[in-house]
Amino acid sequence: MAVTARPLPHAAGRAEEHEDPREHLMHDPRPRGEMNAMVLESMHTTTWRYWLATGTLFFLVLTCFVYAWYYLIANGLGVAGVNRPVYWGIFLANTVFWIGISHAGTFISAILRVLKVESRRPFTRAAELMTTFGLVQAGASIFMHMGRIWLAYWLFPFPNERALWPDFHSPLMWDFLAINTYVLCSTMYLFLPLIPDIAMVRDHAKGWPKVFYRLLSLGFRGTEGEWKNLHTAMNIFAFAIIPVMFSVHTIVSWDFAMATRPGWSSSVFGPYFVIGALHSGMAAVAIVLFLVRSTMKNMKYFIRPEHFNAIGKLMLMVSMAWAYFYMNDYLVPWYGGDKWEKILQEFTEKGPLWWLWYTMLILNIVVPWAILWRKKWRSTPWLLASVGVLINIGMWIERYVIIPESLTINRMPFTWQIYIPRVEVFLTIGTVSLFLLLYMLASRIIPLVPVWEVQEGQIAHTLRRVGKADLPTLSEIE
Amino acid sequence: MSEHVSLLALFEDIGPASDGIDKLRALGVTDDQMNVISGIPFPGRVLGRPGARTNVPQIALVGAALGALLGLFLVYGVAYLYPLQVGGQPLYPVPMGFIATFEMTMLGLMAFAFLGLFVDSGFPSYTPKEYVPEISNGKIAVLFACDQNDEKRFADALIKLGAESVARAEARQL
Numbered sequence: 001m002a003v004t005a006r007p008l009p010h011a012a013g014r015a016e017e018h019e020d021p022r023e024h025l026m027h028d029p030r031p032r033g034e035m036n037a038m039v040l041e042s043m044h045t046t047t048w049r050y051w052l053a054t055g056t057l058f059f060l061v062l063t064c065f066v067y068a069w070y071y072l073i074a075n076g077l078g079v080a081g082v083n084r085p086v087y088w089g090i091f092l093a094n095t096v097f098w099i100g101i102s103h104a105g106t107f108i109s110a111i112l113r114v115l116k117v118e119s120r121r122p123f124t125r126a127a128e129l130m131t132t133f134g135l136v137q138a139g140a141s142i143f144m145h146m147g148r149i150w151l152a153y154w155l156f157p158f159p160n161e162r163a164l165w166p167d168f169h170s171p172l173m174w175d176f177l178a179i180n181t182y183v184l185c186s187t188m189y190l191f192l193p194l195i196p197d198i199a200m201v202r203d204h205a206k207g208w209p210k211v212f213y214r215l216l217s218l219g220f221r222g223t224e225g226e227w228k229n230l231h232t233a234m235n236i237f238a239f240a241i242i243p244v245m246f247s248v249h250t251i252v253s254w255d256f257a258m259a260t261r262p263g264w265s266s267s268v269f270g271p272y273f274v275i276g277a278l279h280s281g282m283a284a285v286a287i288v289l290f291l292v293r294s295t296m297k298n299m300k301y302f303i304r305p306e307h308f309n310a311i312g313k314l315m316l317m318v319s320m321a322w323a324y325f326y327m328n329d330y331l332v333p334w335y336g337g338d339k340w341e342k343i344l345q346e347f348t349e350k351g352p353l354w355w356l357w358y359t360m361l362i363l364n365i366v367v368p369w370a371i372l373w374r375k376k377w378r379s380t381p382w383l384l385a386s387v388g389v390l391i392n393i394g395m396w397i398e399r400y401v402i403i404p405e406s407l408t409i410n411r412m413p414f415t416w417q418i419y420i421p422r423v424e425v426f427l428t429i430g431t432v433s434l435f436l437l438l439y440m441l442a443s444r445i446i447p448l449v450p451v452w453e454v455q456e457g458q459i460a461h462t463l464r465r466v467g468k469a470d471l472p473t474l475s476e477i478e
Numbered sequence: 479m480s481e482h483v484s485l486l487a488l489f490e491d492i493g494p495a496s497d498g499i500d501k502l503r504a505l506g507v508t509d510d511q512m513n514v515i516s517g518i519p520f521p522g523r524v525l526g527r528p529g530a531r532t533n534v535p536q537i538a539l540v541g542a543a544l545g546a547l548l549g550l551f552l553v554y555g556v557a558y559l560y561p562l563q564v565g566g567q568p569l570y571p572v573p574m575g576f577i578a579t580f581e582m583t584m585l586g587l588m589a590f591a592f593l594g595l596f597v598d599s600g601f602p603s604y605t606p607k608e609y610v611p612e613i614s615n616g617k618i619a620v621l622f623a624c625d626q627n628d629e630k631r632f633a634d635a636l637i638k639l640g641a642e643s644v645a646r647a648e649a650r651q652l
Contacts, residue, residue: 032517032616165556169564174577177552181585188592196614200517202652203611214652218596219603221652222613227519228530229598236538236591244584251577455616456518459492 021463021472024306026118029458032451036200038298039447043201045297046444057437065430069144072423077147079423086407086419091145093399094428096273097280098138098435099179099252100395104281105131106186106245110238118474119310121457122302125450126292127285128190133438134284135183137431142179144427171254178251182244189237192230195220197447249277256402262340263406266332272325279322279364280395282315283388288439290385292448302449305379312378315387319368326364344409352418353405356397363394483629484608486647487620487636494640495618496526501635502622512622517614537594538587545586549579608647621647 021027030038072079082089108127112120143149155166155176166173199220202213220226253273256264266272286308293303333341348357367390371377378384404419442448463470489495495514502512509528514520522529553575561569595601613619620641624632633644 032614036615165560165562167562167564168553168556168578169562169567169571169574174574174581177578177581181581184585185588188588192592192595196517199652200614203614214604215602217652218601219605219607219652220599220601221607221609222515222517224514224520224522224525224527224530225532226599227516228532229534229595231519232532232534233538233591233595236535237588240584240587240591244581244588247577247580247584452518459518 021470023304024472025122025302025304025454026457026461027463027472028301029455030301032455035451035454036204038301039197039449039451040201040204042296042298042449043444043447050295050440054437054440057433057440060433061430061437063430064426065140065434068423068426068430069140072144072147072427073149081419081421081424083417083419085410085412085415085417086404088145088407089404089419090400090421090424090428091141093396093403094141094431095138095145096252096399096403097396098134098141098431099249100273100277100280100399101284101392102131102134102138102182102186102281103245103249103274103277104285105129105134106189106241107278107281108285109189110241110245113234113238114242117310118457118461119307121453122449123285123289123307124453125190125194125446126288126448128186129439129442129448130281130284130288131186132183132190133435133442135179135186136438137435138179139183140431140434141427171251171258174251175255178244178248182248185237185241185244189234189241192234192237193450193453194446195230196222196452197450200451201447246274249274261406262333262338262344262409262411263402266329268325268328268332272329275318275321275325276395276398278318279315280392282311282318283391283395286311286315286384286388287392290381290388292443293381296443296448299449302454305381308381308384309375309379312372312384312387315384315391316368316372316378319365319372319391323365340409340411344406347409348401348405353401356401356405360394360397360401363390364398367391367394481626482623483626484621484623484647485629485632485644486608486610487622487633487641487644488610488612489618489620489641490616491640492520492524492618495620496524497639498620498636498641499526501639502620502632505624505628505632505635507622507624507632511624512620515609515613515619515621517616517618520618533598534591534594537597538591541590541593542583542587544590545582545584546579548586549582550575552582553578604652606649606651608649609652617642 080089080091082091105127108120109124113124143152146152155173166176168174195217198213199217199222202210202217205213250270250273253269257266257269259265289303289307289311293299330345334345348354368387371383371387404421408416408418410416460475462473462475464473465471487498489498499512499514503509514525514527554570557569563569608621610617610619620636622632629646636644
């Protein structure tokens with residue numbers, strides 16, 4: 001029997017898409033001196049819009065963070081909405097939310113570095129900064145929740161005046177260890193690849209900034225030994241910080257899952273929290289990159305639609321994984337038929353806060369699935385950033401549903417009471433403002449683009465003629 | 479009696495720089511007597527140089543071991559010193575030991591990798607060093623020692639291979 005091959009059908013009138021490889025940063029190299037100048041110009045250029053935004057954020061931090069926290073400390077936790085049965089309110093929702101945001105930095109930087117994903121190069125630092133500044137907000141939120149912050153040292157493992165050491169049987173102590181490990185390690189991880197770029201800024205600085213950058217660059221010149229040590233240390237960090245990242249949010253989830261109460265006692269909470277963290281974190285990276293690209297000079301050269309496309313794909317993948325884990329977390333209690341779990345699920349879906357649950361599902365699943373499947377839409381910076389904002393609202397609601405809303409329903413119906421936040425609302429605005437303010441200030445102090453990593457990537461990338469096309473080729477240079 | 483001097487040859491690109499290194503070797507400069515300073519890391523094989531040694535992994539491993547010991551102390555040492563019975567759990571629970579030990583091990587590993595970079599690279603160091611700021615703009619410097627009587631011969635050879643400049647290396651405040 002003769003074999004016939006039918007030609008593939010071509011869509012009428014639709015030309016095959018040819019992408020010019022030079023549209024990609026790695027195939028559009030510029031001299032190092034020029035790239036340095038571009039990054040330095042972006043650091044030194046401050047328009048009236050920058051000062052207006054910084055001033056507004058500073059005002060919000062003073063009022064909603066500093067004053068509101070002072071008010072909380074001076075008057076006690078009674079000015080917050082937390083009360084029986086909802087002892088854990090927005091402060092804890094914020095803590096989980098900000099730790100989630102901080103996961104993206106490690107994910108983008110460490111995992112993509114280990115897997116040698118080249119599109120990571122220009123925006124690893126922007127993501128790592130999110131980790132550090134996000135953890136600052138998470139830490140502040142815990143202390144806010146603590147109320148009597150002057151007793152915070154009781155968490156530290158040394159004998160206090162009562163000779164009572166912290167109890168390492170408690171998930172809260174595991175959390176203390178994990179978050180502190182993550183804060184310290186991610187800050188060191190942020191600093192390591194920054195050293196050569198600070199040395200570059202030092203070489204171009206004059207006056208007192210030169211003294212500042214000289215101190216910060218530690219005497220780095222770029223000798224073979226220094227590069228070898230730096231590269232080795234960065235590799236160790238990239239591999240080691242990934243399991244720490246997974247452990248942190250797993251341990252955060254155990255703060256809830258170790259309690260035998262409806263809505264919390266779940267064996268899938270660990271991975272569900274980790275994927276939730278990545279969901280909000282990836283979305284936050286999209287927002288930050290959009291802001292950096294559209295507000296800072298020369299950033300359109302470094303951060304291109306290809307990078308938004310790459311992040312958009314990750315966001316879509318993570319959104320699907322989140323939906324899967326959410327179903328896991330939902331299905332098992334539903335199937336089990338426990339009376340209190342059933343009441344809580346009905347309260348979540350049909351109670352007075354039903355709209356929160358539906359909004360969460362729409363923003364976390366429907367919106368990304370509807371928009372991110374298409375490359376053209378993924379690659380549109382403002383659209384991806386908008387999806388990022390919506391996902392973050394959805395993920396914040398998810399934490400709200402898990403923490404204060406779940407606490408509303410317990411095994412003692414006479415205590416049921418809906419939580420109404422009070423000073424927490426201002427403090428939430430305060431933490432968001434502080435995060436943005438720190439980012440705005442950092443953008444003028446340190447290079448947000450790791451220039452040496454971009455140049456390293458551009459040297460490793462070449463175009464090779466295959467048939468009639470110039471195909472991107474990557475050499476192993478690292 | 480002739481003296482040794484340090485020369486710094488500046489190259490625009492990596493190709494001429496690695497040719498220059500070969501030439502220096504042919505002229506009798508050993509690998510120990512030269513160093514390459516660049517704005518991005520080049521592996522030894524790219525430069526035709528023996529790979530640089532690092533002690534960072536060993537230092538990091540020591541940190542990991544110390545961290546593990548600290549983690550074990552926190553869980554079991556604290557329970558031994560200050561026994562506190564909780565919820566019918568054993569005083570020395572194995573599963574909980576994993577958590578603190580893991581976190582402290584990783585913290586020790588990374589903190590010592592960070593410190594290892596400082597120790598092995600001699601950071602921080604603010605004394606004057608042989609350096610030119612053009613390096614951070616992409617130039618590649620080859621720093622080497624030679625007999626002062628041979629200075630011109632070395633410089634001419636490197637200029638011929640594409641060096642932009644060859645001059646006595648001056649220690650300067652970075």
